[in-house]
Amino acid sequence: MEAISTDKLIDLVQSYGLPLVWAIIVFIVGRIAARIITNIVVKMMQKSKVDETLVKFTKTVIYVALMVFVILAALGKLGIETTSFAAIIAAAGLAIGLSLQGTLGNFASGFMLILFRPFKVGDFVEAGGVSGIVEEIQIFSTKMRTGDNKEITVPNGQIVGTTITNYSAKETRRVDMVIGVSYNDDLKKVRAVLEDILSSDERILKDPAPTIGVSELADSSVNFVVRPWVKSADYWSVLFEIQEEIKIRFDAEGISIPYPQHDLHVVKDEVAA
Incomplete structure (x- = not known):
């Protein structure tokens, strides 16, 4: 009985222990590699003087994408079918995307604003039906300060979908x-x-x-x-x-600025007796 239990234990270690160890190793090494790659990309963008908002956005996207790949690789070491798992993730992403069309539209619009930069922080603009000084450009919305010192948050999709007038673009x-x-x-x-x-x-x-x-x-x-x-x-x-x-x-x-006026001429017809 003791010999059988030991054999079973060895089988369990070989069947589950080693794959689990490899999965942990892949996850740890992959996570470290994801951080290193992300930091390299960020430093390259900062060296090229890319807008800081775009740098933060790119950093998040790259790190999340790499971690998804690392997690799938770790699950593969456990013997889990990653193809079906990836399909589930894709289906879930599609469902979430359909339910958040407006939010994703603002997200894409925010990326376009950061990439093409029709205005920057500190500019006085008219966009999305609002006029004001741009205080912050975020991924989903843009914050403006009006002339009477009110803060207005405008969805980026509303800005990109309309004409943008930048009064500060020219000197x-x-x-x-x-x-x-x-x-x-x-x-x-x-x-x-x-x-x-x-x-x-x-x-x-x-x-x-x-x-x-x-x-x-x-x-x-x-x-x-x-x-x-x-x-x-x-x-x-x-x-x-x-x-x-x-x-x-x-x-x-002695120069006059006239009031709006109209001259009225009355013609009186004489009726013969």
């Missing part, structure tokens, strides 16, 4: 203003005053030169377009302050 911007004056005013004097206002402001660029011209003979006014170029950071301050300065100077120079 300079054009300020577009329309200034109306009376038909009775001297247009040459108006132009001279506008030119003097723009030339006196150091924030307004000389190249490209500002544009000043009559754009429309409207119902109640002669409309001038005033289009100076400024650095993007000066856009709003120039827009507000130049319009204020125009009003002050026009008042001092």
